[in-house]
Amino acid sequence: MGNVNFIKEVIPNIENNNLLVIVNQNQIKESINFFLKNIINEQKIILVSFSEPAKNIFEKFDNKNFFIIDAFSNEKKEGQNFFGIKNQNDLVQIQIAIKKALQKIGKNTIIVFDSLSIISIYNSPKETGKFIYLFNNKMKLEKNSCIFFITENSVDEEIISFAKQFCDKTFDFSKIYSHTIQNK
Numbered sequence: 507m508g509n510v511n512f513i514k515e516v517i518p519n520i521e522n523n524n525l526l527v528i529v530n531q532n533q534i535k536e537s538i539n540f541f542l543k544n545i546i547n548e549q550k551i552i553l554v555s556f557s558e559p560a561k562n563i564f565e566k567f568d569n570k571n572f573f574i575i576d577a578f579s580n581e582k583k584e585g586q587n588f589f590g591i592k593n594q595n596d597l598v599q600i601q602i603a604i605k606k607a608l609q610k611i612g613k614n615t616i617i618v619f620d621s622l623s624i625i626s627i628y629n630s631p632k633e634t635g636k637f638i639y640l641f642n643n644k645m646k647l648e649k650n651s652c653i654f655f656i657t658e659n660s661v662d663e664e665i666i667s668f669a670k671q672f673c674d675k676t677f678d679f680s681k682i683y684s685h686t687i688q689n690k
Contacts, residue, residue, distance in 0.1 A: 510536045512679050516653070517544055519675055520616055524642040524652040526673040528666070530680045534657050537679070538620050541653075542567055550615040552607045554600060556624035560588040573607045575600065577624070587611075595628030597637045608650070617645060618653045622669065623660040634661075635668030642672045 516527055529537045535557070545551065550571040555563060560576040576583070576590040577600065583590035587610075589603045608615060619625070626634045638654070645652050654669060658680035670676050 510540045512682055513537050513540045514544065516541065516677050519677075520545070520549070520651050520653070522646070522649070522651060523674040524646065524672070525654070526622075526666075526669045526676040527653060527655050528658055528676065528678040528680045529655065530658050530682075531660070533679065533682070534621070534655065538618070538655055539566065542618070545616070546572055550611050552604060552611060552615055552617045554604065554617065554619045556594055556619075556621040558620070560585075560590065564588075571611065573611045575603045575607060594624060597625070597629060597633065600625075601641065608648070613649050616651045616653060618655070620655055622654045622656040622665070626661040626665045631662045631664040631668070634665050635672075638665075638669050639672045 510533055513527075516525060519525060527537070542551065542553070546567055546569050552573045552575065553563065554575045554577060556577045559579045560574040563574055570587070572587065574588040576588055577594035579590055580592055580594065581590045582592045589606060591599050591603050593599060604617060622634075622638075625637065629637070642652055654673065656666065656669065
């Protein structure tokens with residue numbers, strides 16, 4: 507496990523902000539887990555997961571103020587604190603699921619997208635940019651915060667530019683060296 511303590515820098519900037527967090531491929535999973543672990547008992551969270559099924563995430567994090575939108579499993583399901591959506595490329599379906607989750611969990615919530623990269627694979631830069639813009643504005647008006655995690659070099663530069671434009675703050679940790687040392 508690498509050292510991702512740099513994510514602590516993001517935490518004080520969450521409230522009433524929409525944030526873009528850029529990391530490299532080696533940091534993404536650990537960064538998201540570290541972030542969630544450090545805020546889960548303090549905040550209401552909706553995680554839109556494109557990289558891991560809800561079942562696996564709930565094994566790591568179990569909290570009544572934690573809701574998952576599972577876009578990874580490609581199954582339309584509904585549970586007490588999760589929704590599964592069928593198509594991770596359907597931005598309208600994602601927004602509807604978030605709206606339903608907010609109705610269950612309440613306002614003043616942090617919505618975390620674990621991979622803006624996946625959205626950009628299935629949608630044009632223009633569609634992705636429009637989604638970021640409209641979604642950010644809507645969440646701000648509703649007193650929620652958004653955090654978009656993105657993996658460096660995994661998306662079109664135009665999408666990163668859109669996201670930087672429409673997010674309140676950008677944290678670029680992609681150049682920080684993160685490695686694993688194992689003693690055997």
